[in-house]
Amino acid sequence: MKLNLGCGPTKLEGWINADKAPLFKPDQLVDLERFPWPWPDSSAEEVLLNHVLEHLGQTPDGFIGVMKELWRVCAPDARARIHVPDPRHETFLNDPTHVRPVTGDTLALFSQAFNRRTMAEGAANTPLGLMHGIDFDIEAHQVLYDEPWRGRIDRGEISAAQASEAARQFLNVILEHRFVLVARKAAR
Numbered sequence: 001m002k003l004n005l006g007c008g009p010t011k012l013e014g015w016i017n018a019d020k021a022p023l024f025k026p027d028q029l030v031d032l033e034r035f036p037w038p039w040p041d042s043s044a045e046e047v048l049l050n051h052v053l054e055h056l057g058q059t060p061d062g063f064i065g066v067m068k069e070l071w072r073v074c075a076p077d078a079r080a081r082i083h084v085p086d087p088r089h090e091t092f093l094n095d096p097t098h099v100r101p102v103t104g105d106t107l108a109l110f111s112q113a114f115n116r117r118t119m120a121e122g123a124a125n126t127p128l129g130l131m132h133g134i135d136f137d138i139e140a141h142q143v144l145y146d147e148p149w150r151g152r153i154d155r156g157e158i159s160a161a162q163a164s165e166a167a168r169q170f171l172n173v174i175l176e177h178r179f180v181l182v183a184r185k186a187a188r
């Protein structure tokens with residue numbers, strides 16, 4: 001099973017397209033902030049949350065609940081593809097329905113290997129993966145730069161490292177982050 005969660009108007013063939021808005025006529029009407037989700041444990045081989053996660057879990061308990069459900073429905077080694085706006089971009093800042101920034105550092109807190117490493121180092125990171133029995137590894141992270149930065153990189157005027165440094169100083173450099181999480185759990 002493949003889940004396109006918070007599909008909006010973008011429906012994918014061969015996927016279960018779920019959204020809470022009847023306007024989009026999803027395959028299933030589902031409010032992702034109400035638990036449990038309507039799918040069985042370890043049933044999804046792939047999950048897509050395309051510009052959805054930043055809309056969910058305004059409270060810490062709500063966000064952790066979403067991550068617990070995502071973990072629960074993922075099969076062993078399932079891929080969860082998460083696309084989110086950069087929190088320092090106007091597309092994130094201007095939308096009143098965005099309730100939280102989602103970064104690589106946020107998602108790493110749900111990796112038990114990362115939790116163990118930072119605990120051994122004495123870091124102050126909250127080991128959410130260990131605390132809640134969730135274990136997602138970040139398999140890939142792609143950064144999509146906004147213009148004019150993308151064009152400057154493509155023309156060789158600046159390096160990706162220079163654009164990344166600019167993103168620490170300026171708004172509207174990085175448009176979007178795309179993560180691939182892998183559910184680390186034993187086979188049934």
